Amino acid sequence: MKFRTSPDILPPRGHPAKRQSIIDAAAAVFCREGFAGANIDLVAAEAGVSRQTVYNHHGDKEKLFAAVVADITERCNARAFSVLSTFPDNPEDLEADLTVFAMRLNKSCIWGRDGRFLAKLIHAEGERHPELFETWRREGPGRVWSALAARFARLAFAGHLDIDDPDLAARQFLALVNVDLHIPWLFGETLSEEEQAASAARAVRTFLRAYGRKCEVAANALEEVHEA
Amino acid sequence: MKFRTSPDILPPRGHPAKRQSIIDAAAAVFCREGFAGANIDLVAAEAGVSRQTVYNHHGDKEKLFAAVVADITERCNARAFSVLSTFPDNPEDLEADLTVFAMRLNKSCIWGRDGRFLAKLIHAEGERHPELFETWRREGPGRVWSALAARFARLAFAGHLDIDDPDLAARQFLALVNVDLHIPWLFGETLSEEEQAASAARAVRTFLRAYGRKCEVAANALEEVHEA
């Protein structure tokens, strides 16, 4: 355990393809077995590579772990921002657009391979080796929230939403989107496309009930009150 | 790895006090280091007990782990239901009462020692050994949700809330309560009392904006629309 003395990642050497396949295999193994339980021989076998090659490419087990974290962090953030760019700017049907957006977010980040791996690694090692996830903390959720908050603020300014604290709204939106996914995720179960869509729709509906345009909310509420 | 052949927990033998102190220490160690990384010697030392005593009481490392899970699950569920019993039945100030309730929920379950431990254990081993957490799944969140949903339904029936799907509302309520706690939790950081209170207040406010009494929501919204 000397993450402190040498947290660096070895510079690229050897064939990049093998390098990546090792990282992929290592990610899977670290996630399944945890850092301590992960076996370098298993990583090598799963990557279709000899053990020595693993050491040639990434040196230590700890350096390998750091490389895995860095790799997944980068890909995961990239995906998140790519999905963010699909946020509805001038929505025709805000509810429908937000729902599609929520589903995309799920599919690419939270529920995708990289996202699940990253989340598990953070849960398992975040407390013990926070420095490894510094990058993620600095450039991951914070920026996603900010970006999402900015979009919400834009929609609010345009009169589509009624939000006083966009940052809070962004975090709550993500939390609502996660509601039905969390438990199945813990046990490696999957949700069908329809279930995911339904879950996203429920999240967005509640979100809009809380943050939807004031006059619309008022109109809807009045209508229902009248009916009753 | 033969959880399958002998997942049983050894019947109580020896002094119960030591038995419990071993489980407490083991819980801490398993959480910090993960199952594979946990060291029985360390558990023994942390419990102030000799290694042999650990084996006398709990047999295997795996049986010990199962015992830890069972113990924490039980205490955690008990706490959750104890807090649930403090749910406001005839609230004077629903927002304030719900906020207090949310904070209590945090303090006792999510943010408490047992809750954090259980969550980490599930994250680390849930996918690999789902059978160990069967009890938790059967009697944990599901029942809490149902109970919470029942309370919500009661409040809705009494006209304090406007909820069509109480079960969904319960899950979303818990998700909202967790919004600000999740990231700090991942890295073992703590929130001050005030921050927790503020977080709970924000969660409840959003929840009530979504599920508050329709006529009140309408009145509030109309008022704000008029002002603008």
Added chain:
DNA sequence: GACGAATTAGACAAGACTGTCTAAAAAGTT
């Protein structure tokens, strides 16, 4: 104080894993 159960410290074998080393094979380049 005497007895049986529980606990302790330490030694111990068996196994697993890491990280290094070597010599040979394969792949890639000029």
Added chain:
DNA sequence: AACTTTTTAGACAGTCTTGTCTAATTCGTC
């Protein structure tokens, strides 16, 4: 084809851990 880099298989020492065993000691109770 000659040469360099990369990869491979296997052996290897060193370390760590689990789980057992033993003999001595302590604890709780009568």
